[in-house]
Amino acid sequence: MNEIVFKEELAPGVKLIKVRAPLIARKARSGQFVILRVNEDDERIPLDLIDWNPKDGVITLVFKEVGASTKDLGSLEVGDFIHDLVGPLGKPSKIISNGRVCIIGGGVAIAAAYERARRMKEAGSNVVAIISARTAKDLIYKDEFKKISDRLIIATDDGSEGVRGYPNNVLRNMLELGEKFDLVYAVGPVILMREIAETTKPYKIKTVVSLNPLMVDGTGMCGCCRVTVGGKSMFACVDGPDFDAHLVDFEELIARTQMYREEEEVALKIMVKHRCKNWK
CATH class of the missing domain: 2.40.30.10 (Translation factors)
Structure with missing residues (x-):
């Protein structure tokens, strides 16, 4: 095992x-x-x-x-x-059948976006995918997305591959041109998901984000993964990880994800120092 x-x-x-x-x-x-x-x-x-x-x-x-x-x-x-x-x-994602969906993944979460996109495609949906990374070398699952997407748009921060810019700008351009979606699903850095939510809200498009806050036990007992959704406290591990993007308090979520940044840096330094001693 x-x-x-x-x-x-x-x-x-x-x-x-x-x-x-x-x-x-x-x-x-x-x-x-x-x-x-x-x-x-x-x-x-x-x-x-x-x-x-x-x-x-x-x-x-x-x-x-x-x-x-x-x-x-x-x-x-x-x-x-x-x-x-x-x-x-966590609760399983709701898979849209025979609809038109836009799946967005950023950074390492492109892999998770691919899993959702593949399930949507298998259910008969038309899948438009937007994947993004800082630079071309950080892009993953490109070939896999090409196989299951009806349309794939690649964006990089530096323009080294695909469109130069961010997924929210790509999506905004599509919506301004009149493209319609039954669902927009985003997974990636919190700021990316917040920007996607702000982009789709004026168009009243159902938008779901997959949250990955700090977690400990994964059963809802510790409260570490608490998020505010629609003014109510919820737990990503048992109530999510999928939530209505237009109801998530992203500012609170960003603050909570940064709470232990200093401790994380200290732990990394200790680990590196310990390994260096073992290598000598």
Whole structure:
């Protein structure tokens, strides 16, 4: 259980791993996630389920090495074991059948956007996809998106591939030209999701965002993943992770995601210092 059976680097610092987790693979649904710990003393990391195979009992996870815990995860190799892994967690995404949907993914969350887009396409929907990254080398899942999208638009901050700019600008141009969607679904950095919500609100287009705030237990008991939606406190781990984008208090969410930034930097420095000592 929890054995890594495949590993691949998709972009600088972005890893894909396949993990043997038959119980999770049998029950997983679109939009759900897992929480794992690399070692007993590590923090818990929530990661989207990108794919799962009930027959083989394998799940696919994609993550970016940012802090100490994700770097620890990235250091594991095929044949290594993850200390503990729980899931599937969260409510499944609502898949639109035979509609026209715009799926937007930014950065490492392009992988999660692909999972939703593929399910929508399989349900008979027309899928327009917008994927974005800082630069061309950070783009992932391009070929996969080309296979399942009726239209794919790539945007990079520096213009090194596709349109130069941000997904909200791309979407705004499409809406101004009269394009219609039954659903806009966005997953990625909080600021990206906020901008998408602000872009679609004047057009009254149903817009859903997948939130990934700080989490601990993943069952709604700790309250760490609390978000305000429509003026009410909700928990991303049990009430989400999908929420109506026009009701999310993004300013509060941004503030909460930055609460432990200093501690995260300290933990990373300690990890790097410890590894350097071990290498000597």
